[in-house]
Amino acid sequence: xxxxxxxxxAAGRTACAYLRRADPAAEIVGVDPAPLPVYSRPLISYALxxxxxxxxxxxxxxxxxxxxxxxxxxxxxVSLSPARxxxxxxxxxxVAYDRLLLACGAGPRPAGVSGPLRxxxxxxxxxxDLTRILDRVRPGGVAAVLGGGLVGFKLTMGLLARGMAVHLxxxxxxxxxxxxxxxxxxxxxxxxxxxxxxTLRTSTSVDEVHAGTSxxxxxxxxxxxxxxxxxxxxxxxxxxxxxxLADSGLPTDAGVLADAYLRTADERIFxxxxxAQVPDLVHGDARINAVWPVAVEQGRVxxxxxxxxxxxxxxxxxxxxxxxFGSRMISVGAVNPTFTQDCxxxxxxxxxxxxxxxxFRDDRLIGAVGLDAPPRLxxxxxxxxxxxxxxxxxxxxxxxxxxAAPLAAPGGATAKNAWLG
Amino acid sequence: MLKKTVIVRPxxxxxxxxxxxxxxxxxxxxxxxxxxxxxEILAKPRIHIGVGPEKKPFxxxxxxxxxxxxxxxxxxxxxxxxVAEGLKIVDPARCIxxxxxxxxxxxxxxxxxxxxxxxxxxxxxxxxxxCFERVAAGDVPACVSACKTGALTFEDVNLYLKDATNRxxxxxxxxxx
Numbered sequence: 001x002x003x004x005x006x007x008x009x010a011a012g013r014t015a016c017a018y019l020r021r022a023d024p025a026a027e028i029v030g031v032d033p034a035p036l037p038v039y040s041r042p043l044i045s046y047a048l049x050x051x052x053x054x055x056x057x058x059x060x061x062x063x064x065x066x067x068x069x070x071x072x073x074x075x076x077x078v079s080l081s082p083a084r085x086x087x088x089x090x091x092x093x094x095v096a097y098d099r100l101l102l103a104c105g106a107g108p109r110p111a112g113v114s115g116p117l118r119x120x121x122x123x124x125x126x127x128x129d130l131t132r133i134l135d136r137v138r139p140g141g142v143a144a145v146l147g148g149g150l151v152g153f154k155l156t157m158g159l160l161a162r163g164m165a166v167h168l169x170x171x172x173x174x175x176x177x178x179x180x181x182x183x184x185x186x187x188x189x190x191x192x193x194x195x196x197x198x199t200l201r202t203s204t205s206v207d208e209v210h211a212g213t214s215x216x217x218x219x220x221x222x223x224x225x226x227x228x229x230x231x232x233x234x235x236x237x238x239x240x241x242x243x244x245l246a247d248s249g250l251p252t253d254a255g256v257l258a259d260a261y262l263r264t265a266d267e268r269i270f271x272x273x274x275x276a277q278v279p280d281l282v283h284g285d286a287r288i289n290a291v292w293p294v295a296v297e298q299g300r301v302x303x304x305x306x307x308x309x310x311x312x313x314x315x316x317x318x319x320x321x322x323x324x325f326g327s328r329m330i331s332v333g334a335v336n337p338t339f340t341q342d343c344x345x346x347x348x349x350x351x352x353x354x355x356x357x358x359x360f361r362d363d364r365l366i367g368a369v370g371l372d373a374p375p376r377l378x379x380x381x382x383x384x385x386x387x388x389x390x391x392x393x394x395x396x397x398x399x400x401x402x403x404a405a406p407l408a409a410p411g412g413a414t415a416k417n418a419w420l421g
Numbered sequence: 422m423l424k425k426t427v428i429v430r431p432x433x434x435x436x437x438x439x440x441x442x443x444x445x446x447x448x449x450x451x452x453x454x455x456x457x458x459x460x461e462i463l464a465k466p467r468i469h470i471g472v473g474p475e476k477k478p479f480x481x482x483x484x485x486x487x488x489x490x491x492x493x494x495x496x497x498x499x500x501x502x503x504v505a506e507g508l509k510i511v512d513p514a515r516c517i518x519x520x521x522x523x524x525x526x527x528x529x530x531x532x533x534x535x536x537x538x539x540x541x542x543x544x545x546x547x548x549x550x551x552c553f554e555r556v557a558a559g560d561v562p563a564c565v566s567a568c569k570t571g572a573l574t575f576e577d578v579n580l581y582l583k584d585a586t587n588r589x590x591x592x593x594x595x596x597x598x
Contacts, residue, residue: 011565040497040498042496043496043497043517046517046519051517052517057499059497059498059515060498073559102540292494292496292521293490293493293494293521293525296493296494297488297493299494300488308468321517321521321524323520328520329522332522376488377524377525378524378525378526378527379527382527
């Protein structure tokens with residue numbers, strides 16, 4: 001049996017490890033243009049903030065794939081022919097497969113700017129992007145961050161830690177508008193506005209990038225203002241790398257469509273990670289949740305199915321947890337106000353300033369957002385997966401969310417959910 | 422699969438918290454109680470006693486899940502499976518204290534403290550390591566050695582399940598008669 005894994009990051013690497021475990025005799029080929037060093041992408045925000053060195057992002061030695069018995073082709077895959085069972089690489093080499101995993105992730109969404117120096121806008125996706133940004137960091141200088149999502153927020157805090165003044169330019173009325181509800185979004189906006197060195201510009205976007213006079217770049221905003229900066233970096237989400245599959249005949253939407261076993265329309269081809277569009281737990285349709293734990297889980301499940309161990313993948317669930325100004329912010333499932341207008345909500349304030357909001361549809365919990373709230377990400381994800389009912393949330397929970405924790409504990413969400421409440 | 426592990430019987434726990442003290446002592450630098458409490462970086466327990474209905478005590482520790490949600494959420498690969506078979510062990514030198522593991526853990530067993538093995542970091546993930554060094558030396562985990570009521574025992578999982586099956590059989594025939 002020959003397994004070919006395209007993309008060797010969170011999903012692909014996990015898949016290689018589990019394929020070897022499930023099928024010790026299998027031939028495994030990994031395809032990735034930059035397989036080494038074996039590093040963890042999300043750590044670039046820690047490296048930018050100076051909390052670790054770029055070298056410390058490496059999580060395994062260069063012999064990692066050799067030790068796993070994985071043959072690595074350090075190339076980009078350029079086309080796929082499911083009918084012939086062949087993957088074509090950039091060099092023209094054709095790789096035959098018995099089972100194929102598509103795990104080549106996503107690239108940064110274009111910044112949507114024009115002007116002669118538009119290519120000077122940096123992205124923040126991988127190691128090369130980090131190097132490019134660090135080359136442009138000027139302590140005491142000025143930076144512009146385009147995008148108010150989680151990546152934009154981390155860019156802002158990282159550049160601030162590097163001694164730069166940061167203009168955070170957000171097209172929405174508040175930062176993190178897609179990730180959290182209005183309360184937490186406004187809280188983050190207020191903290192950002194009060195943070196020395198940060199200028200928050202909401203409902204604003206950058207139209208053009210030109211050469212500056214006092215600084216290297218001049219940004220022209222949609223408000224008509226100009227901003228001279230040393231560095232411009234964008235974090236506007238990601239776009240799955242599916243363009244190269246256009247001629248393959250595999251059904252794609254935003255990403256590669258896959259079923260509950262992560263199998264695509266071709267039974268020999270599987271998809272995992274940031275390019276896999278799979279059934280979503282709370283929205284009911286197929287979606288991509290481009291976060292680390294989901295990619296790792298999908299890599300594991302895809303590998304087991306490729307090896308013949310039929311394993312369903314739990315429906316995907318959006319989940320994020322990041323430290324924000326010393327507080328822990330979590331969001332799970334459907335919390336975006338756009339998608340939850342018809343939903344019932346419960347809100348509770350914790351005694352020491354924490355906040356918890358639960359979103360219910362048809363009496364079932366579908367989303368939660370918390371700020372320093374005792375229930376953690378794993379607990380809330382667990383409660384959503386178990387279908388916590390509105391009627392099973394006791395009043396003591398809402399009077400003090402500190403009581404919430406046992407609700408989501410194993411066993412707690414099955415019977416009446418509130419047996420310890 | 423972890424063959425020999427700590428079995429928790431909460432119904433036997435009296436909440437004396439000796440397991441917590443011995444656990445912290447076993448993870449201190451000096452390993453002696455009198456000196457451990459004077460160390461600059463205090464060792465912390467990896468097992469905790471929760472309080473349930475009617476103030477019943479509940480010992481809570483890492484289950485060393487497989488697959489482990491904490492390990493899947495760990496971005497710097499600081500939670501390792503290759504130190505001791507069946508155990509998920511935090512490498513303090515790699516932990517960045519991001520808290521993802523604690524947020525992913527459904528059992529509330531990961532906490533954050535300064536650690537003697539990574540003194541330069543403000544806090545790292547601290548959780549049960551199965552006392553793998555003690556076990557390798559032929560000893561039992563510290564919490565088990567401290568438990569006087571049988572609430573914590575170190576047993577072969579399959580033998581424990583066999584005993585449980587026998588108890589079930591006795592209960593079933595008892596009901597019939």
